[in-house]
Amino acid sequence: MLITLNGQDKPVADGTTLIELACQTGHPPERLVAELNKAIIAREQWPRIALKEGDSVELLTFVGGG
Amino acid sequence: MSDSLLLAGKEFSSRFLLGTGKFPNKADLKTSILASGTKIVTVALRRIDPERHQDNILEYIPEGITLLTNTSGARTAEEAVRIAHLARAAGYGSWVKIEVINDSKYLLPDNAETVLATQILAAEGFNVLPYISPDLYTARQLVAAGAAAVMPLGSFIGSNQGLRTRDFIRVLIEEIPLPVIVDAGIGAPSQACEAMEMGAAAVLVNTAIAIADNPPLLAQAFARAVTAGREAFLSGLPEKREQAQASSPLTGFLHP
Numbered sequence: 608m609l610i611t612l613n614g615q616d617k618p619v620a621d622g623t624t625l626i627e628l629a630c631q632t633g634h635p636p637e638r639l640v641a642e643l644n645k646a647i648i649a650r651e652q653w654p655r656i657a658l659k660e661g662d663s664v665e666l667l668t669f670v671g672g673g
Numbered sequence: 674m675s676d677s678l679l680l681a682g683k684e685f686s687s688r689f690l691l692g693t694g695k696f697p698n699k700a701d702l703k704t705s706i707l708a709s710g711t712k713i714v715t716v717a718l719r720r721i722d723p724e725r726h727q728d729n730i731l732e733y734i735p736e737g738i739t740l741l742t743n744t745s746g747a748r749t750a751e752e753a754v755r756i757a758h759l760a761r762a763a764g765y766g767s768w769v770k771i772e773v774i775n776d777s778k779y780l781l782p783d784n785a786e787t788v789l790a791t792q793i794l795a796a797e798g799f800n801v802l803p804y805i806s807p808d809l810y811t812a813r814q815l816v817a818a819g820a821a822a823v824m825p826l827g828s829f830i831g832s833n834q835g836l837r838t839r840d841f842i843r844v845l846i847e848e849i850p851l852p853v854i855v856d857a858g859i860g861a862p863s864q865a866c867e868a869m870e871m872g873a874a875a876v877l878v879n880t881a882i883a884i885a886d887n888p889p890l891l892a893q894a895f896a897r898a899v900t901a902g903r904e905a906f907l908s909g910l911p912e913k914r915e916q917a918q919a920s921s922p923l924t925g926f927l928h929p
Contacts, residue, residue, distance in 0.1 A: 634721050640762050668718070669740070
């Protein structure tokens, strides 16, 4: 199925959870924060969130800034 | 003598805040944090690149340093609030520097949107440090909104021009019952020192240090200048005079 990750189309396996998607990026999940369809999802819930076709996910992290 | 910076009820032993952007290598960032003794650093929140894993900046920020997330990238109060919520969800506290910018040439903050974002986030329990063009009425609205400090710009972001807004910052220091933290445009320790001599509560520097040949050395120099300026302010600096006043007695020997 197709989802949107950070504004880009991304094919993922059916039933992929948010934690699985986060881990696939190679970034440590504990450094990430996620929005699913514009709603913030607490990290503890990521294993229980199964993504659906057309979902829009934002994965963000801290970077240098002034 | 303890002379801590007090923000939202929390004491910080340094009056120097460091921005973490633009450091060519992250090892220099960590050394700069340690060399300056800063207790508060700013960070930004951005999309990860799913294709490319990079070292996370948090690995280079020592324990015990307070993270102040900026809302850079926000063009409206609503976007700033969204970023603040994300930062809090990430689990690194509730300190947020509101930065709402619409103008890409001068990067001047939108004071009206900044006030709006401050009202919302302070009511939600965030410790809000709004970055503003130094304006008395805006600053008064921020006091009423529950800001923890005000952060007027010294000059354009990244310009290294120093305190071009000094007269207006002076007004804020005189009139606003919150810590005034001079942010943006501070390009040399002498300029940071001047801000502190005027009575600023703290100074935030990023670009000048990040792009220096030796960032940790300049970070240390800035921190010392901030301390020197603060001590000068506390000492009760004498005012400037138009005429000379002899330091030594003029009579008593050759011309009695």
